[in-house]
Amino acid sequence: MTALIELRDVTIARAGATVLSGVDLTLERGERLALIGPNGAGKTTLLRSIVGLEPAGGGSIRLFGEECSTERQFRKARPRIGFLFQDSDDQLFCPTVIEDVAFGPLNMGCTMAEARERGIAALEGLGIGHLAERISHRLSGGEKRLVCLAGLFAMQPDVLMLDEPTNGVDVDNGLRLRQALHDFPGAMVLVSHDTEFVDELATRAMVVRRGRLIAAEIHEHAHVHRHRHVHLASD
């Protein structure tokens, strides 16, 4: 069986400067791969390169078994890879929520009615069906993130790529987001600084260190747990 995403010896460059070199990365069906590393290490650029937004410097990128190097080749694979951007406002460009969620299906050749139907179903699947007619720029940060995710789910992608999905999301919507990602049957590439979130979701991890991408291990061990946290005085 072919891997969903396969990078061999790829050089990742941002604005002309190499940030990662010799990148080997494989994503198989059902895997949830976490990319970990400091700010500015090139994690976002790597995600952008995978879908061809940033031209890779060398090596080969195969998506769903097909070699991709030209915009035309990437364009074919993109609808199967749901890319959740760091800033929801970049993704939500339509005035109203339902228009935005229907955008992807419409691009895949659905009629307007089918696209809306799939959009509504995706919103309801995330428990935010009530937001459909709302104006997108007046949503809260958490609502925006969920609507973005609904826009991706509406396209029924095989892979999700999430760039800091929990940033700026409130607790309630954060729970919905986690639940939805847990239930997502496809594979996932995940960039996050939220260690708790990574721990509970990822099946495998890779670390960016000194311009290289290296495999890391996820292991469990019992230890005495001690931390400080805030309780309301009335509790």
Place this chain on the structure above:
Amino acid sequence: MIARADPRIRVVSALLAVAAVSQLRTLPVSAAAFALAILLVIIAGADRRLWRRMLHVEGFMLLLFVTLPFTMQGPVVATLGPLAASSTGMERAALIALKVSASVLTLSALIGDIDPARLGATLHALRVPERFNRLFVMTARYVSLIRDEARRLSESMRARGFRPGSNRHTWRSYGHLVGMVLVRALDRAERVEEAMLCRGYAGRYPYAVLPALLRRDWMLFASVVACGILILAMDRL
């Protein structure tokens, strides 16, 4: 009644009404059109901001009263030093002021409260050229974000002790502010386009579907058009 009407009907009625007002040539009929426009505003239930907006409009109209009487030929009604004010100029200024005020009031009453975000689907349904409409929709979506960015930048300037004056430092700092807002807007535009590409954008834009027109929409349309024809007939006869 107007707030619940279909936006397509409201846009088309407003355009027809303004087109009719623009063709008026006599002062009494223009005054009548102005009165009708005020009536329309009262029916629509305009909010307070409208009157403040009208002050801006009337400011420009005041300029006409200052300039036109002195620049148009005609019977002299008053002199100011070497300058002579003509009654023709006064009449012309009054005519323009009445027509412009009537048009602005009509537009405010009919389409002033449509959310810009919802106007895209309306214009699309009215077959407005896609290129123009897309620009409009994108602007409506992102103008508040860009404004927020500008506000944050200027707040951070103030937080670092910036106080605008008329000096080189101020102009240079404002130059940086404007430049930074433009650069960020451009970056934003690129990211938005990339996000669209990621979702397979190939030229189709998902406009909301508008419900079918109701009888009361056509009633509104008919009454606005009737008023337009009426004032045009009064003007010409």
